[in-house]
Amino acid sequence: MKLRSPTWVGDRANYLARTAVCCLIDEARLTPKPGLVDGRGQGVHHDLSLALMERSAYSLGATFHALARQSWQRPADIALRETIGRLGREGEQHMMQATLGVNTHRGAIWALGLLVSAAAMHAGDSDSDEDEIAQTAALLARLPDSKMPKVFSKGLKACHRWQVPGAREEAQQGFPHVVTQALPQLKRSRQSGANESQARIDALMSIMASLSDTCVLSRAGMVGLETVQNGARAVLLAGGCAHAAGRKVLERLDKRMLALNASPGGAADLLAATLFLDRICQPVSR
Template sequence: MRTAALRAPAPSGLTPAAIGRAATLALHDELSLTPKPGLVTLIDAGSHEDMDAHTFLRSLFSLRRYFARIAEAGERGADFALLEQCGIAAEARMLAATGGVNTHRGAIFMLGLLCAAAGAVCRERGTAPQPQRLRDALRRHWGEALAARSLRPPRLPGGIAARRHGLRGASEEAAGAFPILFETAVPALTQALARGLTPTQARLDTLFHIIAVLDDSNLAHRGGLDGLRWAQRTARAFLDRGGIARPEGLREAHAISEDFVRRRLSPGGAADTLAAACWVRRVSAGA
């Protein structure tokens, strides 16, 4: 496959390289955020004993070309089998970089599909990929394949937990063109910024919006259905009290993060969705 840097720009001016760069930056947006309930940040490892910020940065470095390559594949109208091969190869590079630690498997799948959709939109529409056009591209190009994929027996712990508890896991989210991302996360981030919150505050508030509604298979795997529902209730209550914008909001977010760590809970699916929302904001503006 030719590298994205050698490709002619799409009519929108948003090249596969720019789409991929936005994905890497969005993952750094998520990593650098604090306090995040149970999740790795630049200053602590959250509920994890096998990874820290250095692990995530090595992973990010290993993935930086993948996102551009899969955006180029989407631009060329690649079928789902080719996208899946790109993702499998990226996962192998991630695991080699992290010594076998899964830092970004969910992001490889979710952001990879979104980058492919952005490539398709830029080539077809000649414009920056707005949220609804991204969803339309996912459905039009790979909807049937994603629906079929969602019926496969799960192999990974999160997927197995989701299937056991009757939850909508990552495969089902993809088959629905990521409803939590487009119907909850992106609007929450947009509205938070419109209210005058800082980018950091807006991302934190958005993370709690996602945790409140997402059937996060990472939470189900670590804490069972009770752990997932506790996390959702806790996030919802935090938002009902006014979220991060209150004077005591940041202090309360720290306390909630400590509760997640005590319970060994980590909402990895919510973290991936937050990164995806940050990416949507970047590419919608033309990156």
């Protein structure tokens, strides 16, 4: 691995942090997303808005930068795992201050934080592919963090109640919904003529189609999750968002999810992770 100057390392850490923030904002602005905050409004979230999501994303820039600097060319060990855990929890505090106590991006801090750290462990090298970075993130996620507080979150409660994997398992397995579902779908949709927003919505649908989204389960139970998964599959089977039939199915899914109070927040976090890996592994700007 090449030795780099401190200035180059600092610039690359800045790039990773800026990219993570931009991907959170891109995910928030993407429209139309069923059940979620987007350019149309709040979705099912009465305590959220697009402006709040953007303010939250910007508040995390310093956290992502610290994660990149602390992880630069380091091995995956417990010392690093505990460092990124501490930085992630501090980032949550900054987020909560920026949002006046509203949880906007806790799940995204976990997913993107691990991926930012993993990319820095690879020296921010754009030659590293998506799977390499995801597998390095998985190594980190599987390590113990003795400083982690024992908090029984809504997501963990849903995992226990419904006996499904959650965000922790997704990371420990190397983000399979990102690497094997969303990224391939994003590329297929682009190649088939979809514009960038349509391709990103299709990528979101590919995640929603199989993810055991604990945000959906917490709000709408197993009936809600099955509705989300079946509806997302139907969008893709109808040709995706580049086709009128796919857009019509998406509109029906959106109405159904609003009626069920179902929000695919976990899928949204993984879409932001998808956009991050897509961008840092392909130097061509979008």
